[in-house]
Amino acid sequence: MDSLSVPMVRAVLCLSFGLFHLVMTQSVLAQTLAIVGGTVIDGTGATPIATGIVLIDNGRISAVGRADEIAVPDDVLRVDAKGKYVIPGLMDANVHLGLSHNLSLELLVRYENQFDEIILEAAQMALKEGVTTVFDTWGPLPQLQSVRDDINAGRSVGSRIFLAGNIIGLDGIFAGGWLQPGAEQQVSAAFRDRMNQRYEQEVGTELLAMRPDEIQSAIAAYIGKGVAFLKYSGDTQRLVGSSMISTLYFSPRQQAAIVEAGHHAGLPVQAHIASEEAIQVAIDVGLDIVTHGDLAVPPKTYSRATIQRLADSGTAVSVLPFTERRLEAFEEFAEANSQQIVWIPLYRAMRENRRAMIELGVKILLSTDAHLRNAQLPDLIPIPWEIDAVDPDRAIGEAHFNALVALEEDGMDLMEVLKSATSNISEAYRVDDELGTLESGKVADLLILDRNPLQSARNYRSIHMVIKDGRIIDRTELPVSAIINPAN
Amino acid sequence: MDSLSVPMVRAVLCLSFGLFHLVMTQSVLAQTLAIVGGTVIDGTGATPIATGIVLIDNGRISAVGRADEIAVPDDVLRVDAKGKYVIPGLMDANVHLGLSHNLSLELLVRYENQFDEIILEAAQMALKEGVTTVFDTWGPLPQLQSVRDDINAGRSVGSRIFLAGNIIGLDGIFAGGWLQPGAEQQVSAAFRDRMNQRYEQEVGTELLAMRPDEIQSAIAAYIGKGVAFLKYSGDTQRLVGSSMISTLYFSPRQQAAIVEAGHHAGLPVQAHIASEEAIQVAIDVGLDIVTHGDLAVPPKTYSRATIQRLADSGTAVSVLPFTERRLEAFEEFAEANSQQIVWIPLYRAMRENRRAMIELGVKILLSTDAHLRNAQLPDLIPIPWEIDAVDPDRAIGEAHFNALVALEEDGMDLMEVLKSATSNISEAYRVDDELGTLESGKVADLLILDRNPLQSARNYRSIHMVIKDGRIIDRTELPVSAIINPAN
Amino acid sequence: MDSLSVPMVRAVLCLSFGLFHLVMTQSVLAQTLAIVGGTVIDGTGATPIATGIVLIDNGRISAVGRADEIAVPDDVLRVDAKGKYVIPGLMDANVHLGLSHNLSLELLVRYENQFDEIILEAAQMALKEGVTTVFDTWGPLPQLQSVRDDINAGRSVGSRIFLAGNIIGLDGIFAGGWLQPGAEQQVSAAFRDRMNQRYEQEVGTELLAMRPDEIQSAIAAYIGKGVAFLKYSGDTQRLVGSSMISTLYFSPRQQAAIVEAGHHAGLPVQAHIASEEAIQVAIDVGLDIVTHGDLAVPPKTYSRATIQRLADSGTAVSVLPFTERRLEAFEEFAEANSQQIVWIPLYRAMRENRRAMIELGVKILLSTDAHLRNAQLPDLIPIPWEIDAVDPDRAIGEAHFNALVALEEDGMDLMEVLKSATSNISEAYRVDDELGTLESGKVADLLILDRNPLQSARNYRSIHMVIKDGRIIDRTELPVSAIINPAN
């Protein structure tokens, strides 16, 4: 400690006691930083380093290793991590930062010009709770891009955003059942068209009637708008009479064309899928990621042959885990009210599918479909709020904690749980040269936890510090401004 | 002219050539003003004064008379009205300045915090076209009051507003069919309740189940909020199967209680009425004004006995006149499209009723139900825009001109036409000690027309100058800011 | 007994043991009949005759009196009523025999040509349980008339029917909310018009726009179709937003015209009423019967002044009583399911109104709105079947028993309870010269009960024998054929 100047000493002391207040608006622009003395779990699956050091220089990790092997330069900010656990920043493979699941016509009209602020609010809720990178798999493209750019340029603080824009094949926000029936009749054509365009981005239903070569041209134009990855609608769910069905959306040869267009541009491709048939097609066409691959509509346990094929092909599967307590909440509610709850068979089938995937070695990505939630907001999935409050699986900033616990409950090894939220995701999304592990040269996104995440997934909640791009995040300030949950 | 100082000379010259530009933001704060040389038609029905003078001092008329009888002081602003016609400012007995007939859910959400601006826009559209006083017979009370107060205090320029607030007996904006069906399902309960309250003001449907004494207490409390007159729902129209029916809303003894409560507080009382039965009840209970008394739903010509009773009782009737050309537009459209147009029998019956009322001497008040209109706005009465554009009878700032012509077409004497838009209204609304005629002591609201309104009602359009509260209005500046029709 | 021939003895014995089987198809065509030895409660309110005799000759009562005062002729069929109670046949002031509250589009289409059979089924369910006369206050006129005529002519057995046909002022069956929303879109215009006409009978909504003299002509024409009494819509209930309101339907002067037209033809007039205002108007116009006068929508306790006026004016009020157990069933259900049950405040207000009417001496008529019910049928008032099964108040053949008990629970003297179901009704409907009491010259409609109805209203269920038109009804055979409840 004697090598530290007085101000440094104070800084470290304050950090240790959680009293540190950043003088700068958003983050500490530390040129160099040393995380000293903690157990380093690097996200690669390697044995943790008991007393390790992580050196950060100019936003990147410059060295990782045992304390006795790495020299800490004099002029760095030292962060004392003794007794703590240093892990890569968490990732969420599937979120919706913008108005999405939580939409009502009222919100759409009122916040037409505040989409950016809402997206930023969500990105800050995620970052505050340790999710340093999110993959937004459906949302308003221009506004998501704007917020992404602000964050990347340091103009705003928030989780790092990769975005897909529209789910290829879907029409705009008034067309897809996102709003209450009849919403279109309440607004002017001009407003409807403006809002549709934000979401549709010229890759709507018109692609369904296209031949493969036509589709590839459309996708190439779409990629030119600046998306980070592609997501298309692999199958689609709808109610026919009283039966909920899944049917393929794009035909297999159309899906192959989309995947090829994405790969040609170097982008990973995923698809919304909730049926075994669509999973089979996905593997056939070389899809990178099956979105919520545990979800089967109608509820069904997938065959082991299909799951084995997923594992063998190396196809990544993002899943939507929930805790046992949450399922129990549904079951208790159903019993108390003598009602059939549609989520119960669905959740049960999802759990079976997840467990089989874990057992057979499918590459799992933690995901949540998370978005800003509160009791007054509507939700696409209208679960009674009192039930939904039990281990929420869709509330951004909270959902990932429960999902991590759920994966442990599903029988996943705790080292694999960590990878499912870090390196598995960076690999599947093809950003593993930059993100996802604590390795020299990688971007310095990392968490310091008070308790060991390899002992219990519940320990992910024990966040001591969040560092993104080599900067210590002032979690107390987040979200900086809030529209949807202003009380926070 | 030699008595005028040089600046005065320039002012008068400029006015004569219509080039006058006010230096002050809103109006000329002339302490004293003399309208010199015009034909003065004072609104009382008296013979016009061929070469008259109207002296205005401190916002009020200080003298009216023949030019050779009245001395014009030296230090006044002289307005040369030679060859022109000086009449009282026009009044409209029934307008809706706020979001009302022109409502959609989209507008309601978007402009929740801009109601005041919209109301002011409407009040300025009216004033610009010579309507110096409007009676708002249904709208959001707090916002109407706010704008009224701003205008009265000189903080804003606009037509003088008298307001009823809610139509007593109606629930809020989400309850009454003002919005598209299903609107309520698109918004949060909090928003719905906020908006309902703006309009409902504790005098909603709950009054229907009250006994007379209970009603009187409720009305007294409502009057305490500061309304200028009362309007209640006398009857109500609705579709039963494919039949449109009118039935009484409040019972006769409840209506009597409302009227008594209003009169006890010195307020005039009117009622929405569209059936002969309700007219009969109105006369029984001593109502002051029958709102749109020419309207019969389903379309029906009222009996001459009933109309004679209206005349004998002195009950005023506000009417909704339309021109022959407008009715013809409907008829032509119907013929070209082989469609039945519901408005045709309705308009025909209204015309018959109006003509009989004129013939039998009922006291007629010009009214329009006018509100801000444009082609993109919805309207409670969804007439195809191309038809509605023919002599519009509901567009604020325009409707009154057509209504005045229509009354002439209906056979009304032109002096009576003027009274129907001035002194008849001020008398019926019990503000004739202050407004409605050009008489000494009255508020100085007046118009100068280029052409004689006693030769043709079309001449009301020839506005040369609008003076309100003794101040010359700069019509070119109105509306000062516009939300609904920003192009204006 | 020695005066009886052997067959007679056997008959009487069999009757005593309830084993009697009629040889004739429907009833015993006894020319003369003597009810001997029972306690005779004649329905006038007079002290019961402890050991009485009722002599019946050719369908009419020829003598009533003490056994020691009246000689029983030799050649009559003697019915031993010793230890039993002889009362007038019960009446129900308000039933709906045809498809009415129990309508669905499916039933309407399927049974288009079987309305008569359904009406007869209902009339037989009523008669079987002691209701010898019903007043059908709304239903399909031609079919009701046909069944009425068949019964009166002895071609069918069933309760005696008096009928109103349409509720004056209401349009046909597709217009009034009797069917599920959207029903009209499922059928052809031809079918819709046929069905509407059955119910509407040219006294629909068009009367609302008529002047009194026009109304009287329309009513006169309607009376010419052969109705027994008139019923019009005095007020009307509807949902405005989330508020249920009652408003007058016909104006007071229109109501007066209807009443006058009815009285001019010698017919009693009643009106559907569910508000205090409409009750006041009813008294003003001289209405004979207020239909379900205990019902207040929205739920409200009527003022004692209004109820006193009802009593003073002698206006009869039909009520819809329900038992305490039934209200408790609603309350328990609400508590168990933490739901607001709209019927609870309604039932509570109805009970209060009924009790005040009983206390203040209003002339009460027992009524039920009864119609054919089963668990599979829809109902206009969709009470969950498990609750509705507790002391059903609308199931024909059952509802009147519960209503009688309910009146006792409401504090009505048991002699008054009997009158409310007999002489009060015959008086209010102006058929008391023929029906309603056990008096010489009256039609011989009577019940023999095993237990004393003046000890408990529950004893009305102890029916030993039903006699209508002087004929013993074979209750075991009823209903002869059944469509709606074929299992019976």
Next chain:
Amino acid sequence: MDSLSVPMVRAVLCLSFGLFHLVMTQSVLAQTLAIVGGTVIDGTGATPIATGIVLIDNGRISAVGRADEIAVPDDVLRVDAKGKYVIPGLMDANVHLGLSHNLSLELLVRYENQFDEIILEAAQMALKEGVTTVFDTWGPLPQLQSVRDDINAGRSVGSRIFLAGNIIGLDGIFAGGWLQPGAEQQVSAAFRDRMNQRYEQEVGTELLAMRPDEIQSAIAAYIGKGVAFLKYSGDTQRLVGSSMISTLYFSPRQQAAIVEAGHHAGLPVQAHIASEEAIQVAIDVGLDIVTHGDLAVPPKTYSRATIQRLADSGTAVSVLPFTERRLEAFEEFAEANSQQIVWIPLYRAMRENRRAMIELGVKILLSTDAHLRNAQLPDLIPIPWEIDAVDPDRAIGEAHFNALVALEEDGMDLMEVLKSATSNISEAYRVDDELGTLESGKVADLLILDRNPLQSARNYRSIHMVIKDGRIIDRTELPVSAIINPAN
């Protein structure tokens, strides 16, 4: 002629003059029959026989050839066809005899127990106009089977029926958009379930979630019910917002399983298809018949590569041809009413697709989707009746005449037109060993036309005689009884 007995001579004379009246109720039970002297066009595409003879014995053709080559036995009924044209009985590859496109809830309820009669009415309308065999591609299985069996057994006269029952994958009649929205809310659950079951037959949406082996078991069970061929839903159309889209219904591997199950049982398999993607899959899986393969939703001209693949693979395509006059009627209506008519682009694309298929040599099957139609009936495709009356393409007994003309207009060689309605269909449906041509050993279904169908397709209307199963049909008696079009 001298070999004929006197009665025979009379019969032949009568036939020649069209005065022949059959003595037997339905048909002449001629054991042997000789069609003599006409031009025989046998449906194989062979050169017509100018003066030919067709011998019929016991319902089958025993010889066909030149008059100078074939001896006519003495004791046969000779039919003089001199100057006329003898062709195989026509076939329609796609009809709906039962309540289907023409459904309303009203009809469903009313005719619940008369489905058989309606189906027979349709089968008789077809036979009357020369369609001796129909393929019913969707309808109520039990009732279709019953009528089919009655006809086959000679208990009824009517077109020969081959039936598919349900379209595999579709739920019952209340689920699929066949009825107006909201129909289910108008009926009891019991009725809904009964009607659904008639159509659904255990091969509904539940198959969508099955794996291939599960599907094959379900199909095998279904085949066991006695269907003649299979039809499944290859793709499905629906409105998303304002876009009409087609997406695959069963996945390719599921489709392969269905086709395999059908072929395993010796049944031909077809699929409802309206998109190019589904056509591609159909060819991949070895489908026998693409139903309405000219139909593209949204309207689109298929690529020539896809159409060439159809031709090369030998996949048959049933089409829905319409005349130029019909398309013009739509265009004129659209112009007169300045409306966009959805059918216009659809019809135009269909015509382009049909023409390309004809040009490239696809095996075309004439089809109509025909069903009983009249102006009062609803229709799934709600074309204004006045337009629909121009060369109707869906009215059974009429549609095929217009379709034949339309194929000629589309450029099809007239010999191919005949084959499209005879041998092409029998081959595609695998019944060509029995039906479709005039060859020795085949079932004796044939028409005698007055005019040459190889000169103009309009000549198919000139029906002189219909023979089915070797029996002359009394066309004047058909339909024997009629429910839907009783006036016929």
